[in-house]
Amino acid sequence: MQGVALVLWRKFAELDDADHFRRWAFGVAKHEALAWLRDKARDRVVLAEDVLQIVARESAKVEKRLSAQREALESCLDKLPAEQRTMILAAYSPDVSIQKVAGQSGRTVAAFYQWLHRMRVRLLDCTRQVLQAEGL
Amino acid sequence: MSESTELRSLFANYASGEITSDQLQILEAALREDAILRQAFIEYLNIDSALGDLAALTESEVAEIEREAATVTSAKSLPNAVTGTRNGRRLQVLLAILTIAATLLVGATWWIGRPVNRSFDPVATLITDVDARLQREGQAWRERDLTVGSYELQRGLLHLQFSGGVTVYLEAPARFDAVSARKVVLHSGRLSAHVPPEGVGFTVETPEAEVVDFGTEFSVDVEGGASEVHVFDGLVRVNPGASNQRDASRSVDVQASQAVRITDGVAEPENISIATDRFIRNFEEPRLNYVRAVKRLLPLAHYRMPIRDRGLVSEPPEYSGVVLTGVGKRPPHAQGVFVGGSLRVGADSTGRGGRVDSPPALNTGQFSLTAFVYLEAPTQSGMVATNWNGERGNFAVFLNENGMLQAAVRSNDGDVNFVAGSSSLSLKTWRHFVVTASGEQLQLYEDGKLTASAPSASIAASDSDTVWFGTNAKATQVWDGRIDELALFNRALIAEEIAALYHTAQEEIARSQ
Numbered sequence: 001m002q003g004v005a006l007v008l009w010r011k012f013a014e015l016d017d018a019d020h021f022r023r024w025a026f027g028v029a030k031h032e033a034l035a036w037l038r039d040k041a042r043d044r045v046v047l048a049e050d051v052l053q054i055v056a057r058e059s060a061k062v063e064k065r066l067s068a069q070r071e072a073l074e075s076c077l078d079k080l081p082a083e084q085r086t087m088i089l090a091a092y093s094p095d096v097s098i099q100k101v102a103g104q105s106g107r108t109v110a111a112f113y114q115w116l117h118r119m120r121v122r123l124l125d126c127t128r129q130v131l132q133a134e135g136l
Numbered sequence: 137m138s139e140s141t142e143l144r145s146l147f148a149n150y151a152s153g154e155i156t157s158d159q160l161q162i163l164e165a166a167l168r169e170d171a172i173l174r175q176a177f178i179e180y181l182n183i184d185s186a187l188g189d190l191a192a193l194t195e196s197e198v199a200e201i202e203r204e205a206a207t208v209t210s211a212k213s214l215p216n217a218v219t220g221t222r223n224g225r226r227l228q229v230l231l232a233i234l235t236i237a238a239t240l241l242v243g244a245t246w247w248i249g250r251p252v253n254r255s256f257d258p259v260a261t262l263i264t265d266v267d268a269r270l271q272r273e274g275q276a277w278r279e280r281d282l283t284v285g286s287y288e289l290q291r292g293l294l295h296l297q298f299s300g301g302v303t304v305y306l307e308a309p310a311r312f313d314a315v316s317a318r319k320v321v322l323h324s325g326r327l328s329a330h331v332p333p334e335g336v337g338f339t340v341e342t343p344e345a346e347v348v349d350f351g352t353e354f355s356v357d358v359e360g361g362a363s364e365v366h367v368f369d370g371l372v373r374v375n376p377g378a379s380n381q382r383d384a385s386r387s388v389d390v391q392a393s394q395a396v397r398i399t400d401g402v403a404e405p406e407n408i409s410i411a412t413d414r415f416i417r418n419f420e421e422p423r424l425n426y427v428r429a430v431k432r433l434l435p436l437a438h439y440r441m442p443i444r445d446r447g448l449v450s451e452p453p454e455y456s457g458v459v460l461t462g463v464g465k466r467p468p469h470a471q472g473v474f475v476g477g478s479l480r481v482g483a484d485s486t487g488r489g490g491r492v493d494s495p496p497a498l499n500t501g502q503f504s505l506t507a508f509v510y511l512e513a514p515t516q517s518g519m520v521a522t523n524w525n526g527e528r529g530n531f532a533v534f535l536n537e538n539g540m541l542q543a544a545v546r547s548n549d550g551d552v553n554f555v556a557g558s559s560s561l562s563l564k565t566w567r568h569f570v571v572t573a574s575g576e577q578l579q580l581y582e583d584g585k586l587t588a589s590a591p592s593a594s595i596a597a598s599d600s601d602t603v604w605f606g607t608n609a610k611a612t613q614v615w616d617g618r619i620d621e622l623a624l625f626n627r628a629l630i631a632e633e634i635a636a637l638y639h640t641a642q643e644e645i646a647r648s649q
Binding site for chain 2: 047048050051054055058059062066069070073074077088089090091092093094113114116117120121123124127128
C-alpha cells in the first residue's frame with residue numbers, strides 16, 4: 001500500500017487543491033483496503049454503515065494528530081523491553097499463526113489477546129503523552 | 137464511561153475480528169452516542185494499523201520509503217522550501233489515511249464484496265449513443281440501463297455512466313461484459329474511461345490483463361491477442377495475465393502519457409508510445425479558442441465534425457448536411473484534432489463521407505476553405521472537399537498523384553486553375569491547410585505558411601451545388617483518414633489571418649493533449 005501511496009503522492013503533491021487531494025486519497029484508500037481485504041477478511045464483521053461513515057469523517061478531521069501519533073509509536077515501542085516489542089511485532093507479522101505466537105509467549109490464545117490489548121492501550125497512552133509534550 | 141475498560145476490550149475484539157454480533161451492537165450504540173469514545177476508538181485503530189504496518193515492512197522497504205520521501209521532498213524544496221514541507225506532510229497524511237481506511241474497512245468486504253449484482257440490476261446508464269446497434273446476449277438492447285450481462289456493440293458509439301461518476305466511451309466493434317457498477321470485461325474493442333476521485337478502483341478486465349484505475353483518464357484497446365493501455369491523465373495499475381493467472385508482483389503502474397501493451401503469452405508488459413489520436417475520448421465540442429478565431433473571420437459555414445447522431449452539423453445550422461454512414465468496421469467518427477470528434481472516411485469502410493445538399497452560395501468571385509486533414513494510409517486522389525460535379529461546382533481540394541494537397545477552382549472565364557502543395561502529407565498526422573482564391577491568385581497555405589500560388593481569375597458562381605466532404609459525387613475519389621474543423625468563406629483570407637489561425641490551433645492542440 002505504501003508503494004502506491006508514494007507513486008500517487010508524487011503526482012498529487014503538485015496540487016494545491018487540498019479537497020481534491022483528500023477525496024482522491026480516500027478513494028485510493030478505500031480501493032486498496034477492499035482489494036486487500038478481498039482475500040483476507042471475508043468472514044469478518046463490520047460496523048454499521050452509519051457508524052463507519054461518522055468514524056471515517058472524524059478520522060479525516062484529526063488526520064494530523066493521527067499521523068503524529070504514528071510517528072510517536074516507534075519511540076514508544078523502543079521504550080518497551082525488547083522481548084515485549086518482538087512479541088508484539090511477531091503477532092502483527094503477515095501470515096502469522098496467533099496460536100504459535102501465543103504458545104511462544106507461554107500464554108493461551110485468549111490470554112495472549114488480552115495481553116496484546118493491554119500493550120496497545122499502553123502504547124496508545126504513551127503516544128498521547130508524547131503528543132501532549134509536543135503541544136499537539 | 138467513555139473509555140471504560142469494558143468498551144475498550146470491545147475495540148480489541150473488533151480490531152481482531154473476534155467481535156460477536158451482540159458485542160458489535162453494544163459498540164455501535166456507544167460509538168453513535170459518544171464523541172469521546174469515537175476519538176478513543178479512532179486512535180486505538182490507528183495504533184493497531186500502525187503496528188501492522190511496522191510489522192509488515194521489511195528493512196529494505198522502510199529504507200525505500202524514506203529514500204523516496206527524501207528525494208521528492210528535496211527536489212520540491214529546491215525552488216521553494218515551504219513546498220517541500222507541505223509535500224512531506226502530505227505523504228504522512230496520505231499514509232495515515234490509507235492505513236486508517238484499511239482498518240476501518242475491515243470486514244467491509246463482507247458487506248460490499250458480496251455478489252449483490254443480480255442479472256436485472258442496472259450497472260450502467262446510457263448517457264448518449266451515436267448510431268449505436270447494441271446486443272445483449274444475442275438480442276437487440278434498447279434500454280437506457282445496462283444490466284449485468286454480455287454485450288456486443290456492432291455499430292456506432294456509446295457513452296455510459298457507471299458508479300462513482302465514472303464515464304466510459306465505447307467504440308464499435310466491441311464485445312464486453314457489464315459485470316458490476318465498477319467493473320467491465322472488455323473482450324475486444326476500444327474503450328476510454330474518465331474516473332473522478334470517487335470512482336477510484338474502477339476496473340477494466342481484458343483477456344490479457346486487469347486494469348485498475350486510480351483516478352484518471354485512460355483508454356484500452358483489445359485486439360488480436362493483445363491489450364494496450366494508454367494513460368492520458370493520472371495513474372492506472374495494470375495486472376498482466378488472464379484472470380486466473382495474475383501475479384501481483386508483476387503489476388505495473390502506468391502514469392500519464394505512458395502506454396503499455398500486454399501480449400497473450402508474454403510475461404512482461406511492453407512500453408509503447410501513447411496514441412493520442414486513436415481513441416474517442418469525448419463527444420463534446422468545447423468552445424475552443426480556435427473556434428472563436430474562425431468565427432471572427434466570418435465564415436459562411438463552419439463544420440466542426442462533432443460526434444452526433446443527427447448528421448453533419450453546421451454553424452449556422454441551415455447549412456447542415458448528412459454523415460454518410462456507409463459500411464465499415466468502425467464508426468464514421470474519430471478523435472479530432474482537438475478534444476472532440478472528426479469525420480472518419482475510407483480506411484476500413486465504404487460509402488462514407490459528408491454531404492451538404494443546401495450549402496451556402498459561393499458567388500462573390502472569392503473563396504476560402506480551411507480545414508484539418510489526417511491521412512491514415514498512402515492513397516491517391518483522395519478528396520477532402522468539393523462541389524464539383526460534371527459541369528457544375530467551382531472548387532475541389534484533394535490529394536494529387538504525389539500525395540500532396542492540391543486545390544482546383546473553376547474561374548468565371550471557364551478556366552480551371554490548380555495549385556499544389558510542396559510536400560506530401562505525413563501519415564497519421566494532422567495538417568492544417570487553407571485554400572484562398574482572391575480573384576487574382578489561387579493560393580495554398582499549409583500549417584500556416586504559403587506553400588503554393590498561381591494566377592487565377594474570379595471564381596465562377598455556385599449557388600447551391602451539393603458539397604461533398606471526404607468523397608466526390610461519384611464516390612470514385614475517397615479520402616482515407618479524418619477531416620476536421622472545415623470552414624467555407626466567400627472572401628480570400630489574408631496571410632496574417634491564416635498565420636494567426638494556425639498559431640491558435642497549435643496552442644489548442646498543446647492544451648488538449
